[in-house]
Amino acid sequence: MYLPEEGLKAVKDSPYRTNFIKNSLGQMCQSRYSFSKKERLSGKKKIEELFKIGSFFYLPTFQVRYFRSKDEVNYHEVLISVPKKNFKRAVDRNLLKRRIREAYRLNKYRIENIKPLSIGFVYISKQILTFQEIQDQLVLCLQRLK
Numbered sequence: 001m002y003l004p005e006e007g008l009k010a011v012k013d014s015p016y017r018t019n020f021i022k023n024s025l026g027q028m029c030q031s032r033y034s035f036s037k038k039e040r041l042s043g044k045k046k047i048e049e050l051f052k053i054g055s056f057f058y059l060p061t062f063q064v065r066y067f068r069s070k071d072e073v074n075y076h077e078v079l080i081s082v083p084k085k086n087f088k089r090a091v092d093r094n095l096l097k098r099r100i101r102e103a104y105r106l107n108k109y110r111i112e113n114i115k116p117l118s119i120g121f122v123y124i125s126k127q128i129l130t131f132q133e134i135q136d137q138l139v140l141c142l143q144r145l146k
Helices: 007-011 015-019 044-053 090-111 131-145
Strands: 055-058 062-068 077-081 117-123
Touching: 044 062, 044 077, 044 117, 062 131, 077 090, 090 117, 090 131, 117 131
Parallel strands: 077 117
Antiparallel strands: 055 062, 062 117
8 A cells, every 4th residue: 555755644543554664764664575666776876886896795696795875865775686697588587586576575674773785686696596595595695784
């Protein structure tokens, strides 16, 4: 259920109030498990900055790039990439991106309490892994970012 920002004040006493929670920064958001468009890292300058000056580490499935966001944002921005070099078919790349996005959406609460980051997940495995395997690796990535 979508309600505009102005409508949040009116919703406080309504029966739909349970759909809205305050995140760790005091903002009203629809759900802990959402992954809104504003949380996606976009823009050529931001992406170049992530790959030029960002720190990184490797896990068997992911290369993770990250840096502290200079913008005055109160949320993490995430980029998900599956290289065409490893998966020629767009169907395979899209499947992996959906699985990574869903794993992040379900586990992003693990990094809620740290300062906002710009994060890039680059899938480097040569195989198409199951959702559970991707989720396990992504949880390790998020724990390492803390």
